[in-house]
Amino acid sequence: MVLFYDVSDRDDTDRYDLIRGHLRTRAVENVCHILSVNAIHPYQTAPTMLIDASGTVLTEAERNREVLTVFDFETKRPDFGERGRKDISDLLLAYMDILRGNTMRKVLLTVTKGECRSRYHKTGDRFIVGDICPPICHELWNAIYPYLFAIQNGAALDHGEERVPAFDVQCPDGGRVCIHGELLQK
Numbered sequence: 001m002v003l004f005y006d007v008s009d010r011d012d013t014d015r016y017d018l019i020r021g022h023l024r025t026r027a028v029e030n031v032c033h034i035l036s037v038n039a040i041h042p043y044q045t046a047p048t049m050l051i052d053a054s055g056t057v058l059t060e061a062e063r064n065r066e067v068l069t070v071f072d073f074e075t076k077r078p079d080f081g082e083r084g085r086k087d088i089s090d091l092l093l094a095y096m097d098i099l100r101g102n103t104m105r106k107v108l109l110t111v112t113k114g115e116c117r118s119r120y121h122k123t124g125d126r127f128i129v130g131d132i133c134p135p136i137c138h139e140l141w142n143a144i145y146p147y148l149f150a151i152q153n154g155a156a157l158d159h160g161e162e163r164v165p166a167f168d169v170q171c172p173d174g175g176r177v178c179i180h181g182e183l184l185q186k
């Protein structure tokens with residue numbers, strides 16, 4: 001969410017268009033929705049709008065008018081381009097941390113089966129975990145964490161016929177969600 005108090009004593013449409021473009025670009029770069037809210041008096045120089053992760057404006061309040069904007073927001077599965085931008089960005093950041101010598105090893109978690117009752121985890125979702133817990137439900141996180149902690153600290157786990165820094169875990173809710181975890185190597 002972006003909150004503005006970006007107003008002017010004159011009607012500056014160029015600044016409004018510039019900030020509007022920047023917000024759309026940030027949504028695309030960060031692969032996330034952006035909600036922008038601004039004051040209107042005397043002249044509004046930043047928009048009040050909701051943008052999706054591909055930069056599409058979903059709704060926008062009329063400029064320089066006091067309005068209540070309502071939007072029926074539904075979570076959708078990221079499209080091919082959104083997944084690609086997010087995955088590449090996450091991997092680059094993780095590898096940069098490794099190259100900089102950060103001591104916390106990173107683990108890539110990939111949802112291999114996503115039949116979550118609450119439709120929270122979907123097949124193909126990916127998370128890179130260092131020292132901060134990703135947005136995973138706590139029951140699944142409790143099942144994952146012992147294995148994740150072990151491989152972050154140098155353990156090799158039984159995985160088929162070999163011992164590797166990887167694991168597969170099922171959701172405690174009847175295995176509706178399955179996650180594969182693997183250590184990102186230097």
